[in-house]
Structures are given as structure tokens and as C-alpha cells.
Amino acid sequence: MGPPEPEQRFEELYLAHYPAIATYVRRRSGSPDDIADVIAETFTTAWRRLNDVPEGDGARLWLYGVARRTLANHFRGEERRAALAVRLREEITTWVNPVTGAESAYEAFKRLSDDDRELLALVAWEGLGGAEIAKVLGCSRGAARLRLHRARKRLAKELTRLDPDLTRSGQRAAVPAKGRS
Amino acid sequence: MTQDIDQIVARFAAPPVTEVSEGARELIHEITAGSPAPAPARRGRRLSPRVAIPVGGLLTAGVVALTWLQPGTSASALNIRQEGGYYVIEIKDLYANPKMYEEQLRRYGLDVSLKVRPATAAFERQVFPTAPDNSFVNEIQGINPPGPCDMVGDACAIGMKIPVGFKGTALVEVSRKARPGEKYDITTPWSIKGEPMHCVPFANKTVAEVRAMLTERGVRISGFAVRDPTADKKAGGVREQASVPDSWLVSGGFLTEPGVAMVMAQPTPLSQRVIDTRNKAEGCAVS
Numbered sequence: 006m007g008p009p010e011p012e013q014r015f016e017e018l019y020l021a022h023y024p025a026i027a028t029y030v031r032r033r034s035g036s037p038d039d040i041a042d043v044i045a046e047t048f049t050t051a052w053r054r055l056n057d058v059p060e061g062d063g064a065r066l067w068l069y070g071v072a073r074r075t076l077a078n079h080f081r082g083e084e085r086r087a088a089l090a091v092r093l094r095e096e097i098t099t100w101v102n103p104v105t106g107a108e109s110a111y112e113a114f115k116r117l118s119d120d121d122r123e124l125l126a127l128v129a130w131e132g133l134g135g136a137e138i139a140k141v142l143g144c145s146r147g148a149a150r151l152r153l154h155r156a157r158k159r160l161a162k163e164l165t166r167l168d169p170d171l172t173r174s175g176q177r178a179a180v181p182a183k184g185r186s
Numbered sequence: 187m188t189q190d191i192d193q194i195v196a197r198f199a200a201p202p203v204t205e206v207s208e209g210a211r212e213l214i215h216e217i218t219a220g221s222p223a224p225a226p227a228r229r230g231r232r233l234s235p236r237v238a239i240p241v242g243g244l245l246t247a248g249v250v251a252l253t254w255l256q257p258g259t260s261a262s263a264l265n266i267r268q269e270g271g272y273y274v275i276e277i278k279d280l281y282a283n284p285k286m287y288e289e290q291l292r293r294y295g296l297d298v299s300l301k302v303r304p305a306t307a308a309f310e311r312q313v314f315p316t317a318p319d320n321s322f323v324n325e326i327q328g329i330n331p332p333g334p335c336d337m338v339g340d341a342c343a344i345g346m347k348i349p350v351g352f353k354g355t356a357l358v359e360v361s362r363k364a365r366p367g368e369k370y371d372i373t374t375p376w377s378i379k380g381e382p383m384h385c386v387p388f389a390n391k392t393v394a395e396v397r398a399m400l401t402e403r404g405v406r407i408s409g410f411a412v413r414d415p416t417a418d419k420k421a422g423g424v425r426e427q428a429s430v431p432d433s434w435l436v437s438g439g440f441l442t443e444p445g446v447a448m449v450m451a452q453p454t455p456l457s458q459r460v461i462d463t464r465n466k467a468e469g470c471a472v473s
Contacts, residue, residue: 010438010450012218012460013413019214020206027203027210045213052217055224090216093209100200110194129195157191164194 015052018064023048025131026068032130033076037097045090047072066140069131073123073141113163121156128153219463264290264300272347274329277302280362296348297355298326303371305361306441308380312341312372315358323356325349337380369443376439376447377468383439385470390455394432396439404445411439411450424450 023044030043050071051058058064114122127133127141139149263282266275273294277287280302287300305312313328328343335342346358364370376383382403388396397407414425430451437456439449465472 010456010460010464011224012463015218015224016214023206023210024203028200031203032200044210045217048213049217053225090209090213092212093207096207096209108197111198114195114198125191125195126199129192130199157188160191160195 011055015055018051018055018058019048022065022068025065026072029069029072029131030076031097031100032126037094037100040097041090041094043072043075044093046075050075063140066133066137069127069141070143077119109167110164113160113167116163117156117159120152121159124149124153124156125160215459215463219459219466262290263287266290266294268350271350273350274345274347276345277360296352298348298352299357300360301357302360302362304364304368305372306364306370306374306381308337308374308378309341309361309372310363310380311337311343312361313343313346313358314360315346315356318355318357323354325352325354326356326358341380364444366444370441373440373442376441377464377470379469381441384468385465388436389438389461389464390435392432393430393434393436393449393451396436396449397432400447405441405447406445407449408442408446409448411448413450413452 026047027040027044030040030047034040034043047068051068057067059067114125117125123142124138127138133141135150135153136146138153139146142149144152263277263279263286264275265278266273268274273296277300279286282302284299284301288298291298291300311328313326315323315326317323326346326348329345329347330342331344341361343360346360359372361372374381377386377388378384382405383399386399388399391399393410400407409426409428410430411424412427412430426448431453434451434453435455437450437452439447441447462472
């Protein structure tokens with residue numbers, strides 16, 4: 006059947022996935038300007054490559070992948086303040102950020118490589134499984150699972166190093182207060 | 187350990203964004219109005235016909251004049267010669283069995299398949315090479331005649347070239363003119379440059395008015411595409427029907443074969459913003 010108007014299709018894509026992508030970006034960049042820039046750039050890429058965006062839930066994973074690369078390039082590149090998203094930028098300044106910096110476990114997390122942090126975050130923050138992570142990162146499922154396993158081990162090691170008392174057995178690394186599910 | 191670690195990491199997550207705010211809604215229109223229209227798909231899409239929505243970029247390339255798109259009678263389907271580090275390829279028989287192209291390319295050590303597909307006017311001369319993972323293959327290029335190509339999607343090719351020693355695997359889709367009555371494999375909105383309704387002010391005109399505009403251009407209507415939220419998402423949320431009231435308003439359309447169009451219509455008008463955005467992207471006057 007025929008093509009929907011690209012503007013309409015884009016709007017549907019945007020409305021369906023904006024919360025997930027904005028959340029993804031919010032959790033990975035510091036300043037409101039960075040967040041607004043990366044959201045705007047991610048969706049601009051989606052508009053230009055609209056015909057490559059997969060259907061269904063694949064679209065979300067595709068957008069995560071774009072947002073991930075946009076974040077990496079954004080921080081490598083020069084400071085850019087796009088004229089886009091002026092109002093969004095103002096709104097983002099009112100977002101309240103959680104206090105995470107004080108926790109020693111957070112210090113351990115920050116010590117990991119970007120790749121390790123991203124793997125762990127995709128599981129714990131975005132709730133993705135191995136196959137989905139593989140799509141976001143553009144690697145095989147096996148590679149994603151292996152890399153995730155290693156990232157978890159490295160965080161456990163960092164936690165032990167940081168606070169041996171907390172993880173005396175070396176196994177039950179820093180059991181969160183709310184317990185395990 | 188796995189669950190513990192994941193739960194620890196989960197504690198560091200900033201709260202989720204749960205709504206599309208006003209500022210986020212504004213960004214939708216900023217993006218569509220301020221950036222070029224979507225480029226053609228890089229993967230083979232499953233829709234039939236393939237709908238290619240072109241980007242407005244212009245490329246100038248090619249210096250070799252070849253006679254492409256002429257049905258040939260020679261025994262070989264392709265004419266291949268070596269020049270400047272490239273195999274320069276001319277398709278002599280556009281209607282040959284794809285296996286013939288493939289066998290000939292194999293003899294040059296190329297793992298390249300070639301498919302010639304009937305396309306709507308805007309894409310009659312497009313060369314579109316992709317790898318098995320659907321990524322675009324930059325090494326394989328169309329050869330344009332001298333001078334700039336002002337067709338969307340750089341669809342001006344009269345030949346193509348592949349680097350000598352190209353080791354990749356590629357599928358090259360080449361578009362050709364459709365024969366009368368032949369359905370297009372590749373089509374695009376009728377308002378794109380090269381198509382019959384380019385820069386024609388049809389948007390929000392009634393079906394009756396647009397039918398007259400089409401008749402003037404030798405195009406008849408075969409059916410209507412109507413937005414339907416319950417329709418299959420893969421079909422773009424539209425369903426096809428044979429007729430709609432003549433008073434309905436037209437938002438767009440596309441040709442399905444030479445001289446035959448599918449019209450997109452609905453009872454309510456498009457916003458002027460959408461029309462202006464589209465006109466701007468297609469290089470037409472904005473009201």
C-alpha cells in the first residue's frame with residue numbers, strides 16, 4: 006500500500022518514542038543544553054533517515070543506537086548550541102536531577118569504561134535484554150552477552166576494591182537496601 | 187551477582203521522561219521544516235512498490251557518456267570495460283534475466299548482483315548499491331552524463347562503475363522506465379521533481395478538482411489511500427478503497443504505473459504548515 010506523508014509518519018514515530026529517547030539521553034548527559042542538543046540531533050537524523058527506521062519496537066532500538074552515536078560525537082565535537090529546541094531547552098533546565106554522586110557504588114560505576122557503563126545501563130536503565138542490546142550496539146548477540154558478563158564482573162570488582170567490607174564474600178556485591186527480586 | 191549488580195546500577199538512573207512536552211512538540215516541526223526531506227531507504231524495504239522519498243541534494247559526477255537504458259540485442263547483457271581503475275558497466279539489455287548479469291560480473295571476479303526494476307519517472311536512472319547488511323556501498327557508483335544532475339536521489343545515471351578488485355558483496359538495484367501497464371517496483375510521491383504533480387498546487391483541493399488536474403496530465407485515478415488508525419502499521423496506517431466522496435480533500439498521491447495514480451484523500455484539510463514544509467523541501471514556491 007501507499008506511503009503515508011513523511012511528516013505524519015515522523016510525527017507518529019516521534020510521539021511514540023520521544024519519552025524513551027529523552028529518558029535515555031537525560032540519563033547520560035549532564036547539562037540541559039547537551040540533553041536538548043542530543044535529542045534534537047537524534048530526531049533530526051531519524052527524520053533524514055526516516056525510510057531506514059524499522060517498524061515496531063525495532064524503531065526504539067534503532068533510535069537508541071542513533072542517540073548513542075550522537076552522544077559520543079557530541080562530546081567529541083566542539084561546543085555547539087543549535088538554534089533548535091529553544092523551548093525544550095528551557096523546559097529541561099527545570100528537570101530535577103537525582104542525587105547519585107554521593108554513593109560510593111556510583112563512584113565505582115563511574116570508574117568503568119564508557120562501553121562497560123553503557124552495557125550495564127542498557128540493562129538496568131532501559132530494561133533491555135541481550136538480543137536488544139546487540140541491535141543497539143550493532144554487534145552479535147553472543148558478543149553482547151559476553152561483553153555484558155565482563156562489564157558486570159568488572160563493576161563487582163570495582164565495588165569490592167572500593168569497599169571490601171561491603172562485599173566481603175566478593176560474590177554478593179553491595180546488596181541494595183531494597184533487596185533482590 | 188547479576189541481579190545485584192543490575193539493581194545497583196538501576197539506582198543511578200535519573201527519573202524517566204514520561205510526557206511529550208510543549209517544547210518537545212515544537213521540535214517536531216522545527217525538524218521537519220528545517221531539514222532536508224528523508225533520503226531514500228538504504229535497505230530493501232518490504233513494501234511493494236518500494237517507496238523512495240528522495241533527498242534534495244545534488245551531486246555532480248561522471249564524465250563518461252554511455253548509452254544506458256537502451257534495450258539491446260547483443261548476446262551479452264552487459265558491456266564491461268576497464269578504465270581508470272574501474273570496471274565501467276553499461277547495461278545493454280535491461281530486460282535480461284538477472285542471472286545473466288551475475289554470470290558476466292562473476293567473470294570479472296565481482297560478487298555483485300544486479301536487479302533492474304521499473305521505477306516512476308523521478309527514479310528512472312537511479313543506481314542503488316547495498317551490501318548484505320543493507321548498508322549503502324559507496325564504492326559502486328552511478329555514472330552520470332556531463333553536467334549537474336538535478337534529479338532527486340541523483341537519478342541520472344547512464345552507467346555504473348565498480349572499482350577493479352572490489353572484494354565486497356553487493357546488490358545493485360538499477361531503475362528503468364516502466365513499460366505501459368507495468369507496475370512500478372519503485373515509486374515516490376507525485377509531487378517530487380520529475381513526477382507529474384511537481385509544484386502543482388493540489389494540496390487541500392477536492393478530489394474532483396485534482397481529478398481534472400490529473401486528466402490534463404494524462405493520469406487517471408485507480409484508487410484512494412485513506413488514513414485508518416486500525417490499518418496495519420506496516421502499510422503505513424492507510425487502507426485502499428476504490429472511491430471516496432468527490433468533496434474530500436487531497437493530501438498527496440503517487441503513481442503506481444505509467445499514467446495511473448493512487449490518491450491520498452481525507453475529509454479534513456492538511457495544515458498550511460505541512461504544505462509549506464513540503465513545498466520548501468521540494469523546491470516549490472511557498473504561499
